[in-house]
Structure formats: C-alpha cells, structure tokens
Amino acid sequence: GEGSEIDNGGRCTPRCAAGYRPSVEALRCSLTVLEPATYSCLGLPCDAPNGILDGIENGSCAEGMSIDHSGVCTTRCAIGFIPSVPQLVCDATQLSPATFTCIGADCISPTNVANAASPACLETNAVGNISHGGTCTPQCIAGFQPLTPSLVCRGAVFRPSTIICAETAVLANASLVTDDTIRIGITRHLAMAQLDAGAALLCYRDATTPHEEGARCAVGVAAAGSGGIWLGPSAAVFPGEVEGIELCMLGGAGTAVACFRDAARGDGVFCKALFPESGFVIRTGVEVAAVDGYIWHFAVAPFGSAGDPSASAAVLCYQRGSSPLSCRGLMAGGAAGEELVLGEAVELAGVVALSLALTGVVGGGGGLGVVCFVNGLQERRAGCRALLLSRSGAAAPVLSVGVVPDGGLIDPVDALSEGEAAHVA
Numbered sequence: 449g450e451g452s453e454i455d456n457g458g459r460c461t462p463r464c465a466a467g468y469r470p471s472v473e474a475l476r477c478s479l480t481v482l483e484p485a486t487y488s489c490l491g492l493p494c495d496a497p498n499g500i501l502d503g504i505e506n507g508s509c510a511e512g513m514s515i516d517h518s519g520v521c522t523t524r525c526a527i528g529f530i531p532s533v534p535q536l537v538c539d540a541t542q543l544s545p546a547t548f549t550c551i552g553a554d555c556i557s558p559t560n561v562a563n564a565a566s567p568a569c570l571e572t573n574a575v576g577n578i579s580h581g582g583t584c585t586p587q588c589i590a591g592f593q594p595l596t597p598s599l600v601c602r603g604a605v606f607r608p609s610t611i612i613c614a615e616t617a618v619l620a621n622a623s624l625v626t627d628d629t630i631r632i633g634i635t636r637h638l639a640m641a642q643l644d645a646g647a648a649l650l651c652y653r654d655a656t657t658p659h660e661e662g663a664r665c666a667v668g669v670a671a672a673g674s675g676g677i678w679l680g681p682s683a684a685v686f687p688g689e690v691e692g693i694e695l696c697m698l699g700g701a702g703t704a705v706a707c708f709r710d711a712a713r714g715d716g717v718f719c720k721a722l723f724p725e726s727g728f729v730i731r732t733g734v735e736v737a738a739v740d741g742y743i744w745h746f747a748v749a750p751f752g753s754a755g756d757p758s759a760s761a762a763v764l765c766y767q768r769g770s771s772p773l774s775c776r777g778l779m780a781g782g783a784a785g786e787e788l789v790l791g792e793a794v795e796l797a798g799v800v801a802l803s804l805a806l807t808g809v810v811g812g813g814g815g816l817g818v819v820c821f822v823n824g825l826q827e828r829r830a831g832c833r834a835l836l837l838s839r840s841g842a843a844a845p846v847l848s849v850g851v852v853p854d855g856g857l858i859d860p861v862d863a864l865s866e867g868e869a870a871h872v873a
Contacts, residue, residue: 470487470488496515502603520537568586568611612647662684664683697750703722717737720734744802777844816836
C-alpha cells in the first residue's frame, strides 16, 4: 500500500484482491531486503447458504456454516427433498453455483389399501408415483367411496397419509360435519383418543334429556379438503349417571379403554374395552368395577409394559376421598380381549391429589410413565412420581412406583412447584 519503493526501515502493507487476505501483516525493508521476502494471498472462506426452502435450518452444508476456500459444500435438504446440485465449490468467499434448491421427491401411490382400486390414485403416473406438489384423487372399488376427496404429495409424503375406502351403504349413516358442531344438545364430559389413519374416537355424556344420562361414543375420520370430519352414528356404551369420562387407546391392539365415574353407584369408577371397527361401528366389552367409593379425580393412559412397549395395557390413577392417591394397571383379557383384567392398586404415600395428570413415556423399554399431581398434603405444591407397569402372559399387570425398567429407582419429585398450584396437565 506504500507504493513501488519502500524506504530503508520502512514497511510494506501487503494487499490482495477481493476475497483474499495477505499471509502476513507487513514486510519490512532492511538495506534493500524485504523481510519476509514476499507474501501470498489466501482465499477467504464462504458462508453456507441460508434460507433454503425445505432445506435443513442452520445446516444447508454438511461441512458446517463456513466452507474453506477451495473446499466444497455438500448440499442437504429436509427428508423427502433432493438438492438441485450435489455440491457447491468455494472460491474466495464466492460459492459456485451461488446456491441451490430443494426439490420435492415424488410420492409412491398407495398400495394394499383395503377396498381401493388399482391404481389407488387417479393421477398415478407410469412408474406408480404422484409428483411432488401433485394431487391424488382416491379411487375405490364398486360399492365403496373415499372418506377424503384428495391427498396432496409433498416431499414424498401424502397429506393425509393414506386412503380410506368406506362402504357406501355404511357411509350413508355417517354425516360430514363442516361447521364444528359434533352434536346439538347439552353435552358434558367430552373425551377423545386417536385412532389410526386420521381417525379419532369421541365419547361424551348426552345430558339433553333425563333418560340420556349415559355415555355415547362415535368414530370420526378427517375429511381432508373439506375442512370437516365424517362422523359415524353414536353408540350407547355406558348407561349410568356419568360424571366423568377418561379414554385411551391400548398400544398395538386397536382397542380403547373407557372409564366412567357413575354418580348413581356411589361415584365409583367403571371401565370397559371399546373396539372401533370398520364402518364406524363400535363394539363394547364387558364392564368392570375398577374403583368403589367417592372418587374426586381419575385418569387413564396407555403404558405398554416393561419389555413389550406395544402390549395392550394401561394405568388408571384415582383420588378416593382423603385416602392416598392410588394407581393400578389394567389390560385386555379374555378370549377376545373383551374383559379388562385389573392389577392390584398401589398407593402413593403422602399424596392426596387435588388435581392429577397421567401419561406413558415413549421408549425406555415400555411400561414407564409418570403421574403428576397437586398435593393437598404439601401446601398444594405440584409433584410427580414415576410408574412402571410390567406383565407376564395373561397374569394381571403389576404396577411399581418410583422404579425404572433397569431396576433403578427414581426419587419422587414431590415439590415440582415452589408455590401453590391449581391444576396439572
């Protein structure tokens, strides 16, 4: 930067073209000799592209956010998308090409769909695919019709995920609900559980007239494209004076467990298995008395079982009067799984729940879950306890408190909140 000649004792400040930096900060002149004698221009790194649509946030290059000069950026996209070029080359802060796009992969037209035509999508191309961004218009065999008018392909994934062909005669009994109104009348104690293929099981107490105090359930299936759901006819599943409903699906069994608090029978809790079947039909199992006495709160959740995460088991936790919070396992039993088998109840010492929440934990070998509560014996503080459900064959499930599948112990968290809590979820 000082010109073509440098005075004795002076310094030369090296300069490089844009995108490069000198290898040294300065060269000094001593009796006509520069020290060091020369320098080189080193290419600066490149910044990885950002804001790539359908790319990986903060990770468009496998090599990181900075690419060395003369290095390469191996392009990456979200699952279901393919980079438009495999690599970008860095040359003195400039990538070549400058950026890339993520191109959605095609979706494979659904196969092995019950009662679907072949091909199942009207728009299926010669290789059996639907293009990214394209639409699949479901096709069913004679006597059946699709519950969803269309599926949209985005990044190798259909939304909704599959085709459901319902028998036309059965679908005539269902109604397409598009205005958020599931039923008209006085409804209490609503509970829902997710089924397969975009469907849900809905249970509620119909309190419109005195003789309809029991619980009813219905199956609903998302009607994509219409913004509504196909709702099947409701079925009476419990005849009592229902003052609470809890509902969950049993893992891997296609079976639901519904538990009800019945004011006509001392506010005890009664449970039965429900079997959602094709054509919006709900088959009911045998009712069992799960808990007697006055029950304040109760909850039921799927747990699987230790060593078998898909096992057909669940846990019921309940607060009976001023007794300690209690939990017990239950599972589908009998020849057709229609009668629930109850395990022994386990008390959680030192806990009287003013509110409670219950969930199974995904992973960990199955059978592990957590119950949380607002403890009336500890200044209304929120706390949690670990639960482990295990079972062996047809024997009743066994529930342990504060134990994990490897045999270790988990200390109870009975002071989850420092101050008072009103509810937990």
